[in-house]
Structure formats: structure tokens, C-alpha cells
Amino acid sequence: MKGMVYLMVKAGIIGSTGYAGQELVRILLQHPEVEIVWYGSRSYIDKKYSEVFGNMFQIADNACMGEDIKELAECADVIFTATPQGFCSAHLCESFLGQAKVIDLSADFRIKDVKKYEEWYGIKHQSPKLIEEAVYGLCEVNREDIKGARLIANPGCFPTCTVLSIYPLAKEGLIDMDTIIVDAKSGVSGAGRGAKTANLYCEVNESIKPYGVCTHRHTPEIEDQLSYASGKDVVINFTPHLVPMNRGILATSYAKLKKELSYQEVKEVYDKYYKDEYFVRVLGENVFPETRWVEGSNFTDINFKIDKRTGRIIIMGAIDNVVKGAAGQAVQNMNIMFGFEENTGLKTVPLFP
Amino acid sequence: MKGMVYLMVKAGIIGSTGYAGQELVRILLQHPEVEIVWYGSRSYIDKKYSEVFGNMFQIADNACMGEDIKELAECADVIFTATPQGFCSAHLCESFLGQAKVIDLSADFRIKDVKKYEEWYGIKHQSPKLIEEAVYGLCEVNREDIKGARLIANPGCFPTCTVLSIYPLAKEGLIDMDTIIVDAKSGVSGAGRGAKTANLYCEVNESIKPYGVCTHRHTPEIEDQLSYASGKDVVINFTPHLVPMNRGILATSYAKLKKELSYQEVKEVYDKYYKDEYFVRVLGENVFPETRWVEGSNFTDINFKIDKRTGRIIIMGAIDNVVKGAAGQAVQNMNIMFGFEENTGLKTVPLFP
């Protein structure tokens, strides 16, 4: 693709009328190398996209199309599937991967152990043979593998935030992997755009609640990635909470340090991994991540605090769940796969207030 | 006081123009046995109380008075001090306690070890002799001592929520006290009514952040109470977070179970302590506390979940920080001290939505 800049990458989106799908549209519309050729939707076929999302008026007035991956594979260079669990694995064929690259924002190809996937998701996996080929698209960790991939399993929002913030400590063996507790907080867009009573304004506003306690499906995804990083089987506690705000994830993680370490020593470890990463910002000492500082951007803000009293390290990470936790990272993956600068179309300064 | 129902208890409030002070006014105005005789304020002396808080128009149009505890002690049966740390210990004299009962909503008398208080709060304690006499007013735990007390140290909001939710497990020795991690979330009223940039609407809205990581002053208060309960010195990690909502605290706590326990076994332990407690509601299995369900009320909603995979128990508690976490518990203490039914004036059904 490089060297052929006169040719725009043709992108199709299945599930473009959910929150992640809309964010993909928003980002791709502002991406200098991409043209959207397919606004897929189950519920709004033939309706103008801008009638579903008023922000798109006079910007994306295209009609919504269906969700036929086969047809889409013939006209697109890259397909994004922002669909419910089970859709992509049910409709994707190996042959399509010869026609277009696929970036799946669902969980279908994130877990290598198909049994584990089926247990946690309660779904029979329809294309287990493709799991092996899929690359887990956590860009800062798997960049080299992503370059040549045909199928990307775009990471979940909680795993992105959690794994990126813990990764250097796990990789360097600085923490006791049996002591990890992740207490995460998410904005409401993470719950999707489905019309459910539980997500009505008056049900969510002015309240915070835990959910999926000990059973949330992102648990095995986080455990897998931390296991790869540390080289041992990791089991964690993961508790997400719903926060009355549109966007944002904050993950507060706790672990025992294997030995006493100074701030400076740990800071150097983080710098080793992230100093040159555009999208990871390790904050200054005693400055803690806040979701407002990454809103609308692809950044992951990270910091940590060592508690000498307990021998634990507290690690905090913040992302915009819709961007780095979904659409933004999907585009980052696309950039890597197509040889663009990794931050092309993703340099947005976070919106505040 | 009992048997003299024709005489209302005369209550004075120092610091009545903060959020906790206003809630005290709101509750006491609706209390059948109490008459407010003193609306103390540093900033609004001589101003009508209802000009400071418009909800009080035609309900409490009294003029605000100063903060002279001595003068107040002469005309009140009970004094509530909803003041910054250091005020009560600086202005309270032993002799006042002979005139009026004092319920201090600040932290001044919560920590028995004066050095610990001075370290965490960075303040020289002005009346260390009174610390011993003060009773820690966590009603469900210290009810008997409260009955005869002259000086109540009304518990902090986070400690109330955290200690009540963990207490039965600590008391019964079911958890490893060295493994306790408390991840708490608070509404913004907890930050007080001072005009600070950090608490402006646009700074708090649409964001979540941790604060006071490893250094929050409620840490030693929680540790003290869990130490008393368990009979050993407890050190914990405590991380509060600021949530964009007016009221509410949710505390999510994690600990290792000493041995494998079933849901039913743990439920029975909670029932043992709380079955007859009006203000503590242990929810049904797999129903988790949400702050909206206690808003405006003095309830503490509690539940737990056992994770067999990790051997940990996750304990969740929710309170309204301004009520059970401050003014409501203060009135509950007053009710106990004056021999009223403990829930007098506090039976409000939580406001939803």
C-alpha cells in the first residue's frame, strides 16, 4: 500500500451503528488514507447514517447497508466488525481473509483456548480453526506480529487498560502474580446502545455499582495476557464498576512487590517499555490518571504508587474506552497492518472539559 | 429526657453551612424530638440560613450565628460540630461536656493514638486529654458505649462504609487481615463546599480519578477499627476515587478467606451481626450494592461474593456519605444518647431516581 498514496484504503464496518462502530466512522472520516465504503447495520438498513447519528449530518449521509461479510470482502481492503460476541466467528471464512484484512472488535478471537472462550461466553465457537491465526491486537505489545496479520482480535476495553498498565511489572518479574487485584471503573458507553432499562439515564445517573463480580468475561482475557507476559499461569480478581459518565475507563490494580523497590527504579522499568510509545503516557510522580485527560483520544495514561507500609504497588491506568479501548486501537492496528505511521488519524488532543 | 416528651431536645450546629451541616439541619428539622437553636457558620453570620440554602426557604429562615461553643453549650442539650479537622479539639473544653453532649463530625477524636492522628493529619492535637473519653460512634458496633457518652467521635464516611461491611468477617476471624484491600468510590459532596477549582462542575463531571493514594487520612481510622474487631494490628491499602455524582460511597473490599467457605456460611455470619439492625441491609445473593438505592437514607447496603478461583472474598458496601457517612449517623448517635428509638427521624425511604 505504501508508495501508492493515490489509492485510499477501502474500509467497511459491520456494526457501524453501535457506539464503537460510530467511533470507527468518526475516526476513519478524519483519517487521510481511508475511505469508508460500507456502513453496515442490522437495525438501520437503508436509513441514512446521519439520521442515526446527528453529528454526522452533512458529513456521512450515506445509507446504511446490511451485514454480509462475503459481499463486503469483495469491495473492501479492511473490514472492521464491531458486533456482538459470536457474530464474527459465525460469519467469517478463511477465504475472506485472502480478500480483505479483518479487525474484529468482538471477543471471538481473543482467547486462544477455545474451551475457555466457550465457558466464559456461553457460546459455541463457530470457527475455532481461525483462532490460531488471529493476532491479539494490543499494539504496544504485539506490534511485530500485527504487521503481517490478516485477522486481528482487537482487545477488550478493560484488558487494554489493565494489561498496558501492569505489563512492564509482569514482564520484568517485579510483582507476585498471585496477588493481583484489578478494580476497574467504566463509563456507560461500554454497555452499548441497546435499549435496556438498566442503561436508562435515570437508572445510571447519580449512582455507582459493581457488576459481573468474579464473572466478567474480560477476566480470562486479562489473565491470558498477563500469563504471556510473566510466563506463568495468572489468576486474578477483576471487578468492574459502572460510573455515571459517557466515556472512560480507570483501572486501579494492586499487587505485592517481590522486593522493595524505589519510585525511581520502577519508573525506569516503565520508561524502558513506554518511553517511545506515542500512545502511552507515564505520568509524573504523584500525578494520577484521570479519565478526563484522555477523553476522545487514543492515549493510555499510567502511573503507580508504592506503599512501603504494605509492600504493595498500586497501578493506575486510564483510557477512553471507545477509542483506545475499541475503535482507536482498531485503527492503530490498521495503521500498523497497512504500513502507515502508527498514529495517523489518531493524533487528536483529548477534549476537555 | 424520656418521660419529658413535652420538652424538645435543643440542638446547636457548628458548621451548619457545609454539606454535612446542611444535612444535619434537614434531618433535625424533620425529627419529632428536636428543636434547632443555633445555626452556626463562619462565613455567613447574620445571613438567613435559607439564603445560603434555598431548599430551606420558609422552613429555616433563621439567621446564622457564630461558632462560639462556650455560648452554645449554655443553651443547647446537644452540639454537633461539622467543622474542619482541628476546630473541635481546639475549642472544646471538658467543662462544656457537663453542659451539653457533643457529637463531633470531624476526625479530631476518632484516633486514640494522638501521635498517629498528628502524623496523618499534620495537625497538633489541642485537647489530647479528651480523646480517651470520646466514644467512636459507629452505632452498630459501639451502641452500648454510646448510650452513656458525653463526647462522640462521629465516624468518617469511608470508615463507616468499609468497617460495617467487613466487620463480621474480621470479628469472626474468617479472613486474613494482612490481605485487605479497600477500593472506594465517593460522590463529590464528600469534598465539601469550599470554592476550589478542583471541585468545579467542569473539572469533576465526566471523569473518575483516584486521590490520596496510600495517604488518605481515613486509612488509620479504618485500620484502628478493623484492629479492634480482629484483635490484631491491621494494615490495609485504601484507595478512594472521585465519582461524578452528588452523594454516595461504594467500598469494594478484597481479602483472602482463611479457609473455604460457602455462600450460606458467610451469609449466616452477616445475619448474626445484622439481622436485627434497622440500618444495615444485607442484600440477597448476587444482588450487589448500588449507591442509588440508599440515597437520602441512613441505610448501609452490604453484600459479598466468594471467588473460589482465587480464594478471595469481595465485600461491597454502599452508603449515602452525607447521611450514614455523616449527619444521619450523628443523629443516630444522638437518638441512642437521648434514649429515643434509634431510627427516630431517620426512617426516610431512599429517594429514587
Add this chain to the structure above:
Amino acid sequence: MKGMVYLMVKAGIIGSTGYAGQELVRILLQHPEVEIVWYGSRSYIDKKYSEVFGNMFQIADNACMGEDIKELAECADVIFTATPQGFCSAHLCESFLGQAKVIDLSADFRIKDVKKYEEWYGIKHQSPKLIEEAVYGLCEVNREDIKGARLIANPGCFPTCTVLSIYPLAKEGLIDMDTIIVDAKSGVSGAGRGAKTANLYCEVNESIKPYGVCTHRHTPEIEDQLSYASGKDVVINFTPHLVPMNRGILATSYAKLKKELSYQEVKEVYDKYYKDEYFVRVLGENVFPETRWVEGSNFTDINFKIDKRTGRIIIMGAIDNVVKGAAGQAVQNMNIMFGFEENTGLKTVPLFP
């Protein structure tokens, strides 16, 4: 009923699992003269009421029942119908009114001209004969008629706020009734608890929008009441807006003064009508209504400002839409009908913050 205080009034609620229905439950549970005997619901039959609304845990654990008015009429003294338009008129029979008093929170009996009702609501009225008997339950205006009524048409939320704030001016003939413009703002609970995409948290939060412009169904209701007050046919512009908050209505109304009037002259007119009304608070000069100051209460806060430059008067009113705009006023009506003090069970001080 008076003189028989040992007998509680038995109340049944059809539609108790909507927001207005839940507020009725909340208020009636705290009403000293009432016992709830029927928690009616279409969607949650046999489910515990406290499983639908967690705030009711250990307070109202009763099972939800169906919506059979006939059966209910046999066991209740008063029936509240908090149901969609058309339900009450379809199911109510004249004979039930001999058994129990009915307070209908829907619009079915608010408009005396059945054709007008059918035009604006697009529904065929099923019991037009009962319209004549129904009393429009705007308590401060129709108190005498309410006393003897068997069927109350409980006013809409916008009409309550708008009519109460304009009423003295209309009644005294001080404004040109052809110039009235009402620009109203409502919290989201007014949209009900139905699972609609438009009312999801992320769709409503961080935005304001007008809706039902020139077509909102409360328009003829406001016009009728202002016509009765002024003795002439009134046609107005009414534009509601959706505001990202749970509760509250603010109505800002504009009209030409017929002649120049001073603040004091207009203030005296308002005092004439509202000086002795417990639930109407005419604020001090240049203090304008804010919905937060009435939250959770049955108050209507009102004020006005005369603009000499344009010869117009701006009238502002604020209520809690779920209380004075629905459940609270319904209970106020009940109190009047059953001879209780009008503010029994309704003296709650507004909740702030």
C-alpha cells in the same frame, strides 16, 4: 374518615413500577394514615417490589399484583392509576367510583372537550361520560371541588408548574393572554421507565434538546386552565426541553403586561393567592427558582421579573416533576379528599445536594 384514626386508608396503585408509581409508593409508605394494599404492575407480576426497586429492600418486599381495577376497587379506599394514556378511561367504570375514590395520574380526564383530547392524544376516549364528573386536581386552584370528588384528574407535570406560576396574573387580568410563551425544561424521569434508545444514559447525558415543539400534549391542558383563569380562550406556545438530570421542571414564561406595574404591585398579587399556601413559595426579589431547591419535595417555587425595556414579565416556576408534578400532588389530592391535613406525609424538606 376523620375521627376513625384507628383505620388506615387502604390504597392501591395501578402502575406502581413506573417512576411516578414508585414515588407514590415511597410517599405513601411514609404517610401516617395510609396502608398500601396493592402494588399493581403489568411487567412484574409476582416479582417482589423490592426486586424492581432496590431502595425498597426490607421496606416493601410485597409481591407485585396485576392491574385489575375491578378487583382492586373492592379492597381499596383509594386507587391511584399511574398508567399510560388510555388505560384508565378504558378500564374505569362508574360503579367502581362508588367503591373507591380514583386519582388518575394520566391525562385521560384532564381535558373536558373530548374531541380536543382525541386530537392531541390520538386515542379514542373510552369513557367520555366520566369526564364531566372528574375534577382537575390542581389543589391550590380547585381545592373546594376536590373535597367532594370521586374521580380526580391529577394534573400533568408541565401544566402544574406553568399554571401555578401564571395563575394569579391570568386571574387578575394583568397580562395579555395572547402573548404567552412557555419555555419549559424537564428532567429525564418525565420520560418514563420504558426501555427506549432515546432515553439511554449516553443519549441524554451532556446534551439539551427541545422536543414536541408546537405539538406537546400538555399544551391544551395548560391552555384550558389558563382559559378558565382568565375567562377567555387562550392559545400559547409551549416548548419543552430535555435536561440531563433525574428530576425537576423549570418553566420560564413570557407575557406582555397590560399596563406598567411595579415589582411590589405584582408581588402583592402573588401574595394574595399564595401567602397561605404551604406548597407554593414565592421567592424574594431577584431570587429565581432552581429545581435543586425543590428536589424530593412537593413545593412549587415561583418568581417573576418585570422588564421595563420590553414591557414583558418573565415568570419562572420550579417543581419536582415526580412529586408536585405527579405523585406528591396525587397524595395532596388524597389528603384533601379524605379530610387529612393537606400536607400530611408531604412535609419533606427538599434534598440537597
Add this chain to the structure above:
Amino acid sequence: MKGMVYLMVKAGIIGSTGYAGQELVRILLQHPEVEIVWYGSRSYIDKKYSEVFGNMFQIADNACMGEDIKELAECADVIFTATPQGFCSAHLCESFLGQAKVIDLSADFRIKDVKKYEEWYGIKHQSPKLIEEAVYGLCEVNREDIKGARLIANPGCFPTCTVLSIYPLAKEGLIDMDTIIVDAKSGVSGAGRGAKTANLYCEVNESIKPYGVCTHRHTPEIEDQLSYASGKDVVINFTPHLVPMNRGILATSYAKLKKELSYQEVKEVYDKYYKDEYFVRVLGENVFPETRWVEGSNFTDINFKIDKRTGRIIIMGAIDNVVKGAAGQAVQNMNIMFGFEENTGLKTVPLFP
């Protein structure tokens, strides 16, 4: 400047640490033709800009500088003053205008009649001689004059939204200018970043209130512009309201049509003025503006509804107050002045949710 694309425009910002100033920084950092050379601030001199606004970490780590316009004029091509009323007129000299173009976001040069300015603002104007030269920077209306201007009075947020939405009707003489009523709603960022109790989270959240009723300073600005458009002296009622959201203004305006007009006839008038305007979007029939659909963008969404019953037209406009209502329009003005494409750096698709 055109033809010299290798030279970036050097921009300095006085007042860069307020909300409008920060938005200027955010936009200019993403503007391909501009380099920021001066981050002016009164309160944060020498502090890193990214310590004031965490979103700017690793993006704008520059130190804040003072507010010396003279010094700044020597190093900048364009100066933005996002300062309190009175600052710019007090510090600006005619000679500076020979060195750098000035775009003043305050009200100092918006009102041509200095007496009117001094009355409404209560400030003595310090440089009345410069008022005549200043061009009112409402781009869609005054584009030609802006091109050659040295000093731009950047319009207020309410006037931008109101005037743009009413302009075609005023210009074409379709409405009775004596009947205009503007009821506006604003997000909280419009109140600035000053630490005031009234703007604390808990004071604003969950409430709506009117303010500045009949006295808001944007009134004469709107009246002036509507007077220029219609050719007659216009006096209006203008009532702003504070809405619990960060960004956004919605203006709902009412006026009598001079004669009966169809939707299509009025639509054609709007199209005549705005069909080719990139930043003005006249929505489809019965689709009304919502602030969420313009958030983070420079768009003005407009629509109208004709009420045959009353002979009035209701005109609605929505903008992001921080962008089109402040920083975005300032950059649009700069683009026009420097000969760039008018939407350079301003093509952001609105952020949703």
C-alpha cells in the same frame, strides 16, 4: 501569508489557562499552519501548561508566560486575548495592531456604542478609539470585513448562536422584530474556570436555573446584530439558563411571522444564506438541534418550526459554546484573516457520545 506555506503563523494566547484559552490551544495545536509561541496566564506563570491541563501532557509541556501584550506583539503574527472584560481594552495600543493581528474573545470591542458597553458591563472603556476599527467577527455575516481586519471582536457565545439562527428571518424582514424572545440554555464551561461556590459540582449538578434575567450582558450584543440585520432598532427578551453539562448552548427563539409562510418558503430563505456555509447546518424538517450533535465542533445546527395556531415561528440553534461560541470561531476568523481555507483545523467531526 499564502504562498509562504513554509512559514507557520506564530500565535500567542493571553488567558490560555481558562476554558476558552485551553480550547484555543487544543485547536491551534492541531492546526497545520500555526505554531503557538506564547501560553499567557495570570495565575500559572512558569508552571508547565500540561500541569494545568493534564490532557496536554507530552503535547504542550511549555511553561506559561505572563500577559504582556507589548512583548507578545513583537514575536507573534496573531494574538488571541481570552481574558476578562476590560483587559484587552486596557492593554491594547494602536501600535500593536501594526505588529500583530488581534482577536479579542472578550466583549470589549463588540458594542459600537461605548455608552451602552459601559452601562451593561459597568466598566469604563479604556480605548474607545479602537472600537470603530474593530470588526465583529461573526464569520458567516461579516466575512468580507474580517478579511482585512487588524482587530476582531470575537462574538459572544449566546449572540453567535442566537444571531446565526435568526439572521435570515431578520434580514429578509419575515418576522416582527418587536416580538423576539430568546430563551437560551448553556453548559457550565461558559461560567469560566474561576473557583466560585456557585459553580461547584454539587451546586450545578441535578438542577437547572435561569440567571441574569433581563440583565445579561449578551442582550445588547444580540440586539445590535439583529438591528443591523433588520435595519431597525431591536429590543428583545433574553433569558439564559444554566444546564448541568460541560459544553453546549441551545437557543430557542420565538417571533411573530409578519405573514403566513409555509415550511418550504422559510426553508428556502435559510438555504439562501446557509446552503454553502460549511459550519452552518440547517437540519431536515422536524429534526431539532441538540447540543450533543455539535460537541467539540465548530458547527451551528439550526432549525425552525412554524406554529399556525399562534402565528409564531420557533427558531432553534445549537453550538458548542467553547468552539463556535469562542475558540473555534476565533480560529475561523484567523483563517479568514490569513487567507487559509476557512475550515482549516476546524473540520473535527463532533464527538459522540
